[in-house]
Amino acid sequence: MRPAALVALLSAALNAAQPVVIAHRGASGYLPEHTREAKVMAHAMGADFIEQDVVLSKDDVPMVLHDVHLDTTTDVAEKFPDRRRADGRFYAIDLTAAEIGTLVATERFDHRTGKQVMPLRHPKGRGVFRVPTLESELELIAELNRTAGRRAGIYPELKAPAWHRKEGKDLAAIVLPILRKHGYATKSDPCYLQCFEYAEVKRVRGELGWKGNLIMLLGGSKGVDGTDFTRLKTDDGLKELSGVVEGIGPSLVDIISKDASVTDLITRAHAVGLLVHPYTLRADALPKGVKDMRQAAELIFRNARADGLFTDHPDQVIKILR
Numbered sequence: 001m002r003p004a005a006l007v008a009l010l011s012a013a014l015n016a017a018q019p020v021v022i023a024h025r026g027a028s029g030y031l032p033e034h035t036r037e038a039k040v041m042a043h044a045m046g047a048d049f050i051e052q053d054v055v056l057s058k059d060d061v062p063m064v065l066h067d068v069h070l071d072t073t074t075d076v077a078e079k080f081p082d083r084r085r086a087d088g089r090f091y092a093i094d095l096t097a098a099e100i101g102t103l104v105a106t107e108r109f110d111h112r113t114g115k116q117v118m119p120l121r122h123p124k125g126r127g128v129f130r131v132p133t134l135e136s137e138l139e140l141i142a143e144l145n146r147t148a149g150r151r152a153g154i155y156p157e158l159k160a161p162a163w164h165r166k167e168g169k170d171l172a173a174i175v176l177p178i179l180r181k182h183g184y185a186t187k188s189d190p191c192y193l194q195c196f197e198y199a200e201v202k203r204v205r206g207e208l209g210w211k212g213n214l215i216m217l218l219g220g221s222k223g224v225d226g227t228d229f230t231r232l233k234t235d236d237g238l239k240e241l242s243g244v245v246e247g248i249g250p251s252l253v254d255i256i257s258k259d260a261s262v263t264d265l266i267t268r269a270h271a272v273g274l275l276v277h278p279y280t281l282r283a284d285a286l287p288k289g290v291k292d293m294r295q296a297a298e299l300i301f302r303n304a305r306a307d308g309l310f311t312d313h314p315d316q317v318i319k320i321l322r
């Protein structure tokens, strides 16, 4: 083999071996999830991809928000008390984008007790953060990519599409044209679209004609829409998935066993050509049996050979990897 060919082969192998670091809800270990500040921090830390969870407002504007509810990460209950539904909850779909834009976003808390979920993180109620629209976040990342001279990708998740449909809204049909408009349309564009609902993933690939990268997220056993995760994690299920998506996003509990050994899920997924990006590594809530971030990274990347990882602490994972 000629030296140039060998170099090309080696560099291709190295690139293939370098896993991607996905900033889960931004650098959410440090600043309130899904705020612009958390996204800017993730970009500055060098995250390869920055995640957006996407739900719709009353006026069909995609918002970057993890829950269909607003009452676990904002002050909606004080600002719009009349929007409370019979179940006691406040939904993004009941407020316009402009109304959501007036809310102050904060560190995640229990909506019943008001208690902060991750006690060591940014203090609840401190600072003035906002809930961004998807478009404003895509613009922000594009500007950061330009000014920093480094292209971080995006990793949008269609949240609860079946629930949106029950509420009379087609989330994917609204989000996909926005992604395409901002330059995310093909497999070579730095974007992975993700969803927990298999019927919707198939529809996105088929009926809605998504040509970009697509990730099937996998939960424990059954999804809220009826998705059979247990079946999808079998060899037959993975084989079927390989005809629909580029990769899977399983939970870390399906990768690292309680005795800190690794499962064969990633090996079986790789055998049918699927990428694997597990979620979510948190320095302040490590997987059971794992003592620190370094051990977690060794298990996930060296032993299990994941192709990427969702983490609330992208700087720590990047430091270990590079």
Ligand code: CA
Pocket: 051, 052, 053, 157
């Ligand atoms: Ca997500």
